Amino acid sequence: MKFETLAIHGGEEITGPHKPVVQPITLSTTFEHHEGSLIYSRANNPNRMALEKLLAELEMGKAAAAFSSGNAAGMAVFQALPLGSHIVAPSDMYHGLKKQLVELFKDRLEVTFTDLSDPENLEKALQPNTELLWIETPSNPMLKISDIKVLSSMAKDNDVRVVCDNTFATPVFQNPLKLGADLVMHSATKYFGGHSDVLGGALVTKEVDDFWQEVVNVQQTGGAVLSPFDCYMLIRSIKTLAYRMKGHAEHAGQIASFLDQHEKVERVFYPGLTGHPNHGVAKSQMTGFGGILSFLVKGNPDDADKLISNLKYYTNATSLGGVESLIERRAAVEGPDTKTPQNLIRVSVGLEHLDDLLEDLDQGLQTIS
Template sequence: MILSKDYGFDTLSIHGSRKHKNPMGALNPPIFMTSTFEFDDVKDAEAIMNFEKQGFIYTRGNNPTLKLFEQRMSELEEGEDAVAFASGMGAISSVLLSLLSPGNNVVVHKTLYGSSFTVTHKLLPKYHITCKNADFTKPETVEKAIDHNTKVLYFETPSNPNLEIIDIEQIVKLAKSKGIKVVVDNTFATPYFQRPLTFDVDVVVHSATKYICGHGDALGGVAVSKDTDFIQKLKFDYMCELGAVMSPFNAWLMLRGLKTLGVRMRQHEANAIQVAEFLEKHPKVKSVIYPGLKTFKGHELAKKQMDGFGAIISFEVEGGLDKAKKVVNSMRLAKLAVSLGDCETLIELPAAMTHAGYPKEKLKDFGLSESMIRISVGIENVSDIIEDLDYALNV
C-alpha cells in the first residue's frame, strides 16, 4: 500500500506515504523500545552492517520508530531523507560540525536563538572554526562577510526572537554562486508554513521539541535534506558517533504530534493575529513585532515565501525593563517559561532567559533589547489570552 505524495499536508502528516501496514495491523505504529536488534546469522549481520540489505542493528544508529519519524518529516519538508536527534541543538551542532572543518568559517545572521549563538560564537572557535555575523536581511552585508574560507551560511527565518524575515531565495542564490552550503532553522514556521528546501536550501533543521511535538512533553530535533549522501554521513558519522540519538518513545510522541500539526498551526496563527492586533492598539504597548501585521517591516516578504505568519509575537511596553518584568510576572493564564510551540501560551524575557548568553552591552547590535517580551501564542480561547494580557498590562 503506497499512499500518494500528492495528498494535502494534513493527510500526509497523518498517513505519510507508507508502503506497508503497521505490524500486527495496528492503526498506530508501535514503539520499538529496544536498544539492540538480533540477526538471523553472521551472514545476515554482515549484510545489514555493510548496507547490503535493510535492517536494524542498534538504536543509536537506527530504529524503526525513528525511521518512520524521519520519513514523515522528510515528506512534509519536501526532502529526500532526514536524521532525528535527541534535541534541536543536537541537530544544529551536528549539522554545522558535519559541514565545517578547522580553518573554515560560518556566516550567521546577527540574531539567533541563544544556544545557537553559543555554539557558533563560543564552541566552534575552540575547534578553530570561526564565526562571522551579518545582517541577512541585507544580502550585500552577507556577501561582504564571505571569504574563501566560508563554507556555511546559517540563519533562522523568522529569527528568534525579533522575527526578522530573511529572503531565502536571495541568500541561496548568493551561496550557490560561491559553492557555500545553506542551513536554515525552520522551527518557528514549521513545514506547514514554510519549506526552505523548495528554495534549494541544503539542510533544514528543527527543534522538534516545539511545534512538531506541540505538547511540551518531549525533546527532539531533526535535520532534513534532499542530499541522501549527506544524510547518510550525518547519521552515521555524526549523530551516531556523537550519540545525540532520539529516544524511540520521543519519536513516537513526535509522530503523534505531527498528526495535528496543521490543525494546531492554523489555530495558533488565528489566535496570534488577534493578539498582535490587540497589542498594537494597546496604549501601554510601545511596539509590536509580528510578521502578520501590515506595519511589520518584512510583511510582504513573509507573504511571498511563507504560507502563514506563525504564532510568535515580540513586543515592547512603555516603561522599559521594570514594566516588562511586571507584565510577565503578572500573567495568570500564560506561563512564564522558556520554549515555545506548546498548546499553552508561554511568555518570557529573551535577554534574561532564552538569549541570556548574549553580551548585555551589545544587545542592540544583535537586534535585541533587555525589555523585549516574547510570547508564544497558544491554542486556548483567544479571548482568554487577550484578557490575560490586558490584565497584566494594566497592573
C-alpha cells in the same frame, strides 16, 4: 497527498500479523541478525525510521535525521564542516546555537554574525573559506524575516551550503528546500512536539550527498539520537500539526494587532503585520505567519516583569510551540551578553480561547505605569 493527510498517515510503519492502527514502540536496543535487519538502536530503530521518513516527506526532502535535541541537530551540521570553515549566521541567531559557535567551536570554526534580513550584508560577510550560510527565519526573538530564495541564490553563486532553521514557521507555513536551502533544521521540541513534553531535533536534506552522509555519521557515531518513545510521541503530535499551526497563527495575528494599537506598547514584532519591515518577503515565502510574536513594553525591564507576573493564562517559562501560551522577558533568559532589548517580551501564543488571551493581556498591561 495533502499535508494534513500525510501528517496523519505518513508516520506509521506497520509490521507484524496483528496490524495495529498505531505503530508500537520498539524498545529493544539490539536486533537478531538476518538479511536486511537492523543491528543496534543507536544506528537505527523502527520508530526513528518512521519519524525520519515522515519529516523528510513533510519538508519535501530526500532524507531526515532525528536527534535528541535541536541543539544536537545544529551541532551535527557544525561538526560535519571541515576544520577552519567560515560560517555566516544571523546576528540574532537562536542563543543556544550561537553559544555553540562562540564557545564550543571557537578554535575550530570561524563565524560572522550579521543581519541577514538585508541580503547586502551577506555579500559583505562572505570570505574565501565560507562553507555555510545559516538562515533563521522568522528569527528568535526579533522575528526578523530573511529572504530564503535571494540568500540561497547568493550562496550558491559562491559554492556555499545553506541551512535554514524552520522551527518557527514549520513546513505548514514555509518550505525552505523549495526556496533554495540545502538543509532544514528544527527544534522538534517546539511545534512538532506541540505539548511541551518532548525534547528533540531534526535535520532534513534536499539531496543525499557526501555532506549529508557526514551528518548522519555524526548522528549515529556521536550517538545523540532520539529515543524510540520520543519518536513515537513526535509522530503522534505531528498528526495535528497543521491544525495546531493554523490556530496558533490565527491567535497570534489577532494579538499582534491588539498590541500594535495599545498605548502601553512601544513596538510589536510579527511578520503578519503590514508594518513589519519585511512583511512583503514574509508574504512571498510563507503561507501563514506563525504563532510567535515579540513586543516592547513602554517602560523599563521592571515594567515588563510586572506585566508578566500579573497574567493568568500566560505561563512565564522558556520554550515555545506548545498548546499553552508561554511568555518571558527574553533578555533575562539569554544572560548578560544578550543584544535583545531588556524590555522585550516574547510570546508563544497558545490555543486557549482568544477572548481570554486578549482580556488577560489587557488587564496585565493596565497594571504597569
